[in-house]
Amino acid sequence: MNIEQLTGQSETRLQELFPGHFLHEQVIEPYRMLVELAAKAGLDLRLASGFRSFDQQLAIWNAKASGARPVLDDHGKTLVMDDLSDIDKVRSILRWSALPGASRHHWGTDIDVWDAGAVNEDYQLQLVSEEYAPDGVFQGLNQWLREVTASGGSSFYRPYEIDRGGIAPEPWHLSYRSVAEGFEGALDQLQLRKVLENTDILFKQTILDNLDEIYHGYVRIGH
Ligand SMILES: [Zn+2]
Numbered sequence: 001m002n003i004e005q006l007t008g009q010s011e012t013r014l015q016e017l018f019p020g021h022f023l024h025e026q027v028i029e030p031y032r033m034l035v036e037l038a039a040k041a042g043l044d045l046r047l048a049s050g051f052r053s054f055d056q057q058l059a060i061w062n063a064k065a066s067g068a069r070p071v072l073d074d075h076g077k078t079l080v081m082d083d084l085s086d087i088d089k090v091r092s093i094l095r096w097s098a099l100p101g102a103s104r105h106h107w108g109t110d111i112d113v114w115d116a117g118a119v120n121e122d123y124q125l126q127l128v129s130e131e132y133a134p135d136g137v138f139q140g141l142n143q144w145l146r147e148v149t150a151s152g153g154s155s156f157y158r159p160y161e162i163d164r165g166g167i168a169p170e171p172w173h174l175s176y177r178s179v180a181e182g183f184e185g186a187l188d189q190l191q192l193r194k195v196l197e198n199t200d201i202l203f204k205q206t207i208l209d210n211l212d213e214i215y216h217g218y219v220r221i222g223h
Contacts, residue, residue, distance in 0.1 A: 008106030024108030044117035
């Protein structure tokens with residue numbers, strides 16, 4: 001496993017699930033099994049996002065950092081960024097968006113899922129906490145995911161199930177544990193620093209000056 005694979009700059013070992021959507025080759029079959037299992041529970045489980053490249057994550061980051069795309073608060077409302085210090089702006093973006101190079105979606109092992117059976121055909125998926133809340137449209141999916149991951153009924157788990165204060169809870173985010181584990185421990189802070197130093201990323205100096213906090217608070221969560 002090299003730095004390119006760890007940071008979403010390589011398509012080695014990825015396989016196309018359907019046009020434009022890639023997963024790690026070892027995750028294709030488990031994903032299909034998860035869809036089947038969900039169908040038995042009456043859910044139409046769909047993929048919102050699988051593999052995401054470094055450049056895609058960088059585009060998201062820079063759009064949020066420049067104000068071209070809204071940064072959301074914990075309730076899915078647009079956050080006013082103007083009065084925040086640079087490090088607080090960075091923390092606000094990190095609450096919902098991974099640092100390019102440090103997204104679990106770079107590995108092809110992690111997926112965001114929703115339930116097409118719970119909404120109309122023209123539903124605009126947002127992936128916000130309200131949708132997965134007890135009175136939200138995907139509460140059934142959320143409940144099922146809680147049960148199936150807790151019972152060991154699936155090889156996927158939810159790394160962002162609880163709020164550790166850094167990354168907001170993401171009930172829609174699943175990780176294929178056995179392959180993801182290999183990636184998880186492999187990216188060290190120095191490698192990440194080198195990648196970021198060579199990247200045209202907004203708030204670069206603030207990120208580099210605070211990389212230790214960011215790495216432990218938002219990258220190596222739970223370690
Ligand atoms: Zn995700």
